[in-house]
Amino acid sequence: MKSRCDFCYHHCTLDEGQSGICSVRTLEQGRIVTKAYGHLAALAVDPVEKKPLYHFLPGSKTLSLAMPGCNLACDFCQNYTISQSSYHQHQAGEAIDTAALVSLAVERNCPSISFTYSEPLVWQDYMLEVASLAKSKGLSTIMVTNGTFSEEALERIFPLIDACNIDLKGDESFYRRRCNGSAKPVLDAIEYLVGKKAHVEVTTMVMESEHDEAHIRALAGQLAGRGVQVWHLSRYFPRYLATDPATSESYLQQMINTVSSFGIDYVYAGNSEQKQATFCPRCHAQVVSDRRHAPIRYDKTLKEGRCSACNQEIYGRWPS
Incomplete structure (x- = not known):
């Protein structure tokens, strides 16, 4: 009997033994489970600004963790070794239970735990287990995500996550050409979370070869119309399968100047030498x-x- 996964907007319908687009969720004995549950591909203490979050507990450290996997296939992926299945499927990782993670955060003087590096949506069952315990111990929770939530996932995740950084990678054409995805669920999620008064910051990695002034202005209008107040415009550097030339500092500054009149109060340069004060x-x-x-x-x-x-x-x- 087929079963339908509701972790992201793809809503994959799976046969026994079949995995979803993310390669992480699979149907086993009639139940959809997350492969290698709790096996981490990455664990580190980071400045919270690295997420990037500039308006959430500035100057603090956050315990950052990831299981492998992603539900998109961006050809420019910056963390492809843990997100893309052709790389991560043979990585065993380390199994760590939730109590140990929360204890580690406290021990390292981290007031928050971040679910980051890969795509937490595809291992949200583990994320929510950790988040629930973290919040019971007085810690904050952070999700760094591509934003392609299902409606069901949004309702599950919102009560247990204190801050989100959401990637808005481009317009619908960009998502289809370069990510095997869609911009619509991302914009819908941003609208939902801002409307719920969640702490939301948005990141767009600016590719000089793709994001012209009209493109960036259109994204600015969509974000401003949804009430976004913090937007990180980040320089692109070639990674994974992408060969587009790196974005220059001058082009990034040009795009930041372009959106100055849209009513987004806080726009920052990322992966940049430009000043990043508030x-x-x-x-x-x-x-x-x-x-x-x-x-x-x-x-x-x-x-x-x-x-x-x-x-x-x-x-x-x-x-x-």
Whole structure:
């Protein structure tokens, strides 16, 4: 008997022994299970800014983890060795139970745990087990995702995740040509999560060969219309199967200037040497220091979420 997976928008229907598009979810003895459950492909302590999250507990560390797998096939994938099945299917990884992970986060003075590097949607059962225990111990939870949720997954995940960084890779044509995916579920997820008052930051990796000014302006309009307040425009570098030339600093700055009038208050350059401080959108006072340099310093009134110079609300979750 066939069974249908509801972990992502693909909604794969599987026969016994068959795996989904992600290669991670498989039907075994009438049940869809996640292969190598709890076997990690990556585990590290990172600055939270690396996710990237610039408006969520700045200056803190986060315990970052990943199981293998992804439900897209981007030819430019930056983490293809743990996301793409032709690479990760023979990696055993290390099995770690949830209690050990939460204890490790506490031991390493990490106020959060991040599900990142590969695509957490395809191993969301493990992610939610870890997240549930983490939150019971007072830790925050972070999901770095391509955003191709199913409606069922959104409803499961939203209560247990405190902050998301969601990739919006391009328009519908870009997703179909280069990702074997679709932009629609990503935009739908962003709209849902922003509407639920979740902490959302969006990342777009700008490819000079693909993302012209009209393309970036169209994405800006879609994000602004959904209430997104933090957008990371990140330089592309060739990886995996992609041979497009790396995006220049000057082109990235040009695209950032292009979207300055769309009402997205906080737009940052990623994978870049450009200044990455936060400024008040009303009076333009600096409220968080340049994130390229440690330690990161922030206006103490951000504990109340406001600019000390003009009392403007600054979007985010700030250290108490």
